[in-house]
Amino acid sequence: MSKNTLLTSVLSLALLLGLSGLASAQFSIGFSKHGKHKSFGLNIGSHGLSGHVSRGHGHGHGHGHIRIHRPHRHVHCHSCVRQTPGFYRTVSERVWVAGCARQQWVQPVYRTVCDPCGSHRRVLVRAGFYQTVQGAGHWDVVNRRVWVPGQTQYVCGF
Numbered sequence: 104m105s106k107n108t109l110l111t112s113v114l115s116l117a118l119l120l121g122l123s124g125l126a127s128a129q130f131s132i133g134f135s136k137h138g139k140h141k142s143f144g145l146n147i148g149s150h151g152l153s154g155h156v157s158r159g160h161g162h163g164h165g166h167g168h169i170r171i172h173r174p175h176r177h178v179h180c181h182s183c184v185r186q187t188p189g190f191y192r193t194v195s196e197r198v199w200v201a202g203c204a205r206q207q208w209v210q211p212v213y214r215t216v217c218d219p220c221g222s223h224r225r226v227l228v229r230a231g232f233y234q235t236v237q238g239a240g241h242w243d244v245v246n247r248r249v250w251v252p253g254q255t256q257y258v259c260g261f
Contacts, residue, residue, distance in 0.1 A: 184258070186255055186256075193246050196245055196247065197243070198245055199242055200243045204237050205238065208231060209232050209233070211228075211229060211230050214226050
């Protein structure tokens with residue numbers, strides 16, 4: 104593996120780790136030579152991640168490898184979890200309140216007619232009936248209580 108290929112590999116790894124959510128990580132790159140053996144070091148200062156790229160000459164073969172050390176993954180237990188209690192919250196809502204409906208009597212309609220004999224009589228044209236009349240509505244603000252459930256919080260920091 105040539106020096107340029109190795110350097111490109113190290114920089115590609117740094118870019119890949121930077122794009123994978125470690126954009127705020129601090130990078131350091133080092134180089135060392137011990138006899139025929141040369142090595143590059145890549146350290147990333149975010150949550151203990153570190154990597155190492157080395158190039159050595161063993162038995163006439165050049166080789167390079169990348170090691171990434173990750174910290175131990177945290178497993179949540181009962182002491183990590185805290186349940187916050189639920190509570191009632193008062194909310195105000197703007198609602199339409201319909202007007203009152205009432206029954207109103209509509210008078211019957213009569214007409215006076217003259218029959219062939221010349222006498223006048225009242226004749227029912229339309230019977231009386233009750234009619235439903237809707238009153239005017241309005242907007243009103245009402246308060247009501249709603250239940251807000253509790254939440255699970257992790258207090259361990261992970």
